[in-house]
Each structure stands twice: as structure tokens, then as C-alpha cells.
Amino acid sequence: MATSSAPGRVLAYLESAKNLTGSACGLAGLALTFTGLAGAYWPVVIAGLYGAGALLAPPARPRPPDFPDASSPLRTLRDDFARLRVYLDQADLPPAAADRLAELTELLDGLLAPGRVSDVLSADPEGVHTLSRAVHQDIPESVDTFLRARWWSGVSPGREPPERHLERRLELLRRETEELAAGLREAGSRRRQPHTRRPEDRGGP
Structure with missing residues (x-):
């Protein structure tokens, strides 16, 4: 071999x-x-x-995955996220950015995993679009931009280190994803409330 x-x-x-x-x-x-x-x-x-x-010469870098459509349904988005994880595992990132990326991907993994949260997400087209944009565009473009700029920063010192921009971008994406997760949890709680209140209503005067 x-x-x-x-x-x-x-x-x-x-x-x-x-x-x-x-x-x-x-x-x-x-x-x-x-x-x-x-x-x-x-x-x-x-x-x-x-x-x-x-x-x-600039160092070799992994190519970001080529997603055919940024508006994929939720079941396809799971497969695309798995492909994105393979690409991210190949990217050489500094520790701080890698930690923020790990927090973000853990959130996305929890939202996309089959279960109660993804059931609520499937009924939220705006939420699916937000995750689709993060998976297909925001995360791979942010990482690829850093990998490109890292070499140029060594050639032309004096500018802001590109890892700082990457860290801020990943932090913004993490906050956006956390807000989406909180909204989905609240929506799921509202969906369960009628089922818990109905027995109480039957017991009233």
C-alpha cells in the first residue's frame, strides 16, 4: 500500500x-x-x-468541502455537517481558535442530532436556514480565510494576527447558535405545555 x-x-x-x-x-x-x-x-x-x-511558497491547506446547495433540508444538513467535520479536523488552527471551534461544533452537533430538539428545528425554516448558512458558508469560509491569511501575515508583519479575527468570528457564530438553541428549547417547552395542562383543565370546576 x-x-x-x-x-x-x-x-x-x-x-x-x-x-x-x-x-x-x-x-x-x-x-x-x-x-x-x-x-x-x-x-x-x-x-x-x-x-x-x-x-x-504558501503552505498546503485542506480544501473546504463543496456543498451544492446552502438550503438543504435538515436530513441532508446532517450529512454536510459530517463532511465539514472531516475538513475541520484537517485544518491546523491555533489553540484558542480550536477551542472556540470545538464549542461551536459541539452545539451544532447537539442541534442536528436526531431527537426532540431536531424535531422542533425541522418545523423552524428560519432556524434550519441559520444552521445551513453556518455549515455551508460561515464556518468553512472563516477557517479557509484564516489559513490563507496566516501565510501572508508572516510575509507582511505588523497587521492584526489573523487568528484574532477567526476567534471573534467563531465567538459570534457560537453566540448566534446558542441563541437559536435557547429559542428551540423554549419552543419545545411551549409545544409540551398543552399536553400537561389538559388533565388539569379537566379537573377544574
């Missing part, structure tokens, strides 16, 4: 940004060689430029 996957890993590196950037820099070193500027050390110049280009 290891031998069969080796060609795939080689092909993936050949197509990676590190190899492409390093190759471009290596070609620049080759041009210096032809002009005579590299001198007798032209192999070292080419190898050094390739290595520098590979180091400066």
Missing part, C-alpha cells in the same frame, strides 16, 4: 505551490547561469534559489 501511494505523493508535490515556486526561482538561477552572473557556483545558485522559493 505504501508503494502504491508513493507515486501519488510525488505527483502531489510536483503540482504543489512549493515545487512550482521553487522551479520558477530555479529558472531564474538558470538564467543567471546563462548570462554568466552565477559563475562557477551555478549549481549552488540554482539549488539555493529553488530552496528559497519552496520555503517562501
Whole structure:
């Protein structure tokens, strides 16, 4: 199995940004060689430029899942959330952002799990839309934006660290999800009230 996957890993590196950037820099070193500027050390110049280009290239990052429709029904939303969890597990996040993301995904998992809460949620189109937007758009876009900006922040220091923006975004999403969960619990409680009051009403004067 290891031998069969080796060609795939080689092909993936050949197509990676590190190899492409390093190759471009290596070609620049080759041009210096032809002009005579590299001198007798032209192999070292080419190898050094390739290595520098590979180091400066942005690191590889997981691709966010491609969701076909952001208005999926609740049963499909559960499957999409599972796909999102796979993507999030591959994302390299700093500890503070990872903790906030874990709190958010735990809330979403509780809301989407089959049961009493999801039964109330299925009757709330606005609530389903809010969770659908979080799963299909808000969370993957926030994480992918951080993964893109993290490399640029190292190239251009002095700006606000991108993890701070990610932490604030995840915190806002967590609060929004908590408000939705509280509303669903209240709606579920109101739905059960008529069943508990009916025996009391029959016992009245």
C-alpha cells in the first residue's frame, strides 16, 4: 500500500505551490547561469534559489468541502455537517481558535442530532436556514480565510494576527447558535405545555 501511494505523493508535490515556486526561482538561477552572473557556483545558485522559493511558497491547506446547495433540508444538513467535520479536523488552527471551534461544533452537533430538539428545528425554516448558512458558508469560509491569511501575515508583519479575527468570528457564530438553541428549547417547552395542562383543565370546576 505504501508503494502504491508513493507515486501519488510525488505527483502531489510536483503540482504543489512549493515545487512550482521553487522551479520558477530555479529558472531564474538558470538564467543567471546563462548570462554568466552565477559563475562557477551555478549549481549552488540554482539549488539555493529553488530552496528559497519552496520555503517562501504558501503552505498546503485542506480544501473546504463543496456543498451544492446552502438550503438543504435538515436530513441532508446532517450529512454536510459530517463532511465539514472531516475538513475541520484537517485544518491546523491555533489553540484558542480550536477551542472556540470545538464549542461551536459541539452545539451544532447537539442541534442536528436526531431527537426532540431536531424535531422542533425541522418545523423552524428560519432556524434550519441559520444552521445551513453556518455549515455551508460561515464556518468553512472563516477557517479557509484564516489559513490563507496566516501565510501572508508572516510575509507582511505588523497587521492584526489573523487568528484574532477567526476567534471573534467563531465567538459570534457560537453566540448566534446558542441563541437559536435557547429559542428551540423554549419552543419545545411551549409545544409540551398543552399536553400537561389538559388533565388539569379537566379537573377544574
